[in-house]
Amino acid sequence: MDKESFLQWFSSEIPETLFPQIAAQVLFRCENxxxxxxxxxxxxxxxxxxxxxxxxxxxxxxxxxxxxxxxxxxxxxxxxxxxxxxxxxxxxxxxxxxxxxxxxxxxxxxxRTFPMLDLDTKGEELICFYSDCLGTAKFVKMLREKRGDPEVQKDIESLTRQEERMQALQILLFVWLRRMMGKKEEAEFICSITGVSFPPEENAFQRDCLAYFLMTITTDALDGYQYEG
Ligand code: SF4
Ligand code: SF4
Known part of the structure; x- marks a missing residue:
C-alpha cells in the first residue's frame, strides 16, 4: 500500500468521530x-x-x-x-x-482504553463522561479551566487553519491507538508510508490533542457534568 491509497482508505473508512475520542484518551489520566x-x-x-x-x-x-x-x-x-x-x-x-x-x-x-474509547456504551454521544469515574472528574475540571485559556484558543485557530497539520494529527492519533491496541508493526508501517513520526514531541502532541478535543466538544457536555463518586 502506498501513501495515496492509505489516505483514501483512511478518509473513507475511519469515522471522524473516532479522532476526538482518541485525543480525549491521550489526555485522560486514570486514577485507579x-x-x-x-x-x-x-x-x-x-x-x-x-x-x-x-x-x-x-x-x-x-x-x-x-x-x-x-x-x-x-x-x-x-x-x-x-x-x-x-x-x-x-x-x-x-x-x-x-x-x-x-x-x-x-x-x-x-x-486501558476506558472510558473515552468506550465505544459500545455511548450511543449517540461522542464521549460518555462517567459521573462516578474520578479520572473523568479531573479531566472535566482540566477542560473547564483550559477552554478559556488564550493560548489554547490560539492552538485551536491555528489547527483549524492548517489542513495538512490537521490530517497529520489525525494519522498520529490513529497510530497512537494502533500502538495502544498492540499493533506496533502496523503503526510503524503507517508512519513509514505517510511520513508521520512517532513518538511525537510530547508537549506539542498534548497541546494539539487538547485543541482538537475542545474543537469538538460542546459547552453543554462540560457544564452539565457533576462528579458523584
Ligand atoms: S476490570 Fe481491568 S482494571 Fe479493573 S480490576 Fe479488572 S483487570 Fe484490573
Ligand atoms: S473509574 Fe475511571 S479513574 Fe476509576 S479506575 Fe476506572 S477509568 Fe480509572
Missing part, C-alpha cells in the same frame, strides 16, 4: 479508583492480554485463561471475558479491600 472494575461484568480480553496478565503473575497464559477469564457469551472471535466474583460482580482481579486493580500496570487493553 476502581469504580469501573465493579458491576461491569463484561470486559473482553484476547490472547495478547492473557499473555501480559500471565507474565505479570509469573504463570502460563493457559493458567491465566482458567483463573481470570470465562468464555465470551457473545463469542467474539479469539476473545474471553474477565471473570467476575461476589454479589456486585467485581472483576476477579479487583482487590475489594484496597479498591485497586491487582495487575494495574499489566491490565488488559479494554481497561
Amino acid at each position: 479508583c476502581g469504580e469501573c472494575c465493579r458491576e461491569e461484568g463484561y470486559a473482553l480480553v484476547d490472547e495478547a492480554d492473557l499473555q501480559e496478565m500471565a507474565s505479570s503473575q509469573g504463570i502460563s497464559p493457559s493458567e491465566a485463561k482458567t483463573r481470570f477469564t470465562d468464555p465470551d457469551p457473545e463469542k467474539n472471535p479469539g476473545c474471553r471475558i474477565l471473570k467476575t466474583i461476589g454479589p456486585d460482580r467485581s472483576c476477579c482481579l479487583f482487590d475489594v479491600l484496597a479498591k485497586r486493580c491487582m495487575i494495574y500496570s499489566h491490565r488488559p487493553r479494554i481497561c
Whole structure:
C-alpha cells in the first residue's frame, strides 16, 4: 500500500468521530479508583492480554485463561471475558479491600482504553463522561479551566487553519491507538508510508490533542457534568 491509497482508505473508512475520542484518551489520566472494575461484568480480553496478565503473575497464559477469564457469551472471535466474583460482580482481579486493580500496570487493553474509547456504551454521544469515574472528574475540571485559556484558543485557530497539520494529527492519533491496541508493526508501517513520526514531541502532541478535543466538544457536555463518586 502506498501513501495515496492509505489516505483514501483512511478518509473513507475511519469515522471522524473516532479522532476526538482518541485525543480525549491521550489526555485522560486514570486514577485507579476502581469504580469501573465493579458491576461491569463484561470486559473482553484476547490472547495478547492473557499473555501480559500471565507474565505479570509469573504463570502460563493457559493458567491465566482458567483463573481470570470465562468464555465470551457473545463469542467474539479469539476473545474471553474477565471473570467476575461476589454479589456486585467485581472483576476477579479487583482487590475489594484496597479498591485497586491487582495487575494495574499489566491490565488488559479494554481497561486501558476506558472510558473515552468506550465505544459500545455511548450511543449517540461522542464521549460518555462517567459521573462516578474520578479520572473523568479531573479531566472535566482540566477542560473547564483550559477552554478559556488564550493560548489554547490560539492552538485551536491555528489547527483549524492548517489542513495538512490537521490530517497529520489525525494519522498520529490513529497510530497512537494502533500502538495502544498492540499493533506496533502496523503503526510503524503507517508512519513509514505517510511520513508521520512517532513518538511525537510530547508537549506539542498534548497541546494539539487538547485543541482538537475542545474543537469538538460542546459547552453543554462540560457544564452539565457533576462528579458523584
Ligand atoms: S483487570 Fe484490573 S482494571 Fe481491568 S476490570 Fe479488572 S480490576 Fe479493573
Ligand atoms: S473509574 Fe475511571 S479513574 Fe476509576 S479506575 Fe476506572 S477509568 Fe480509572
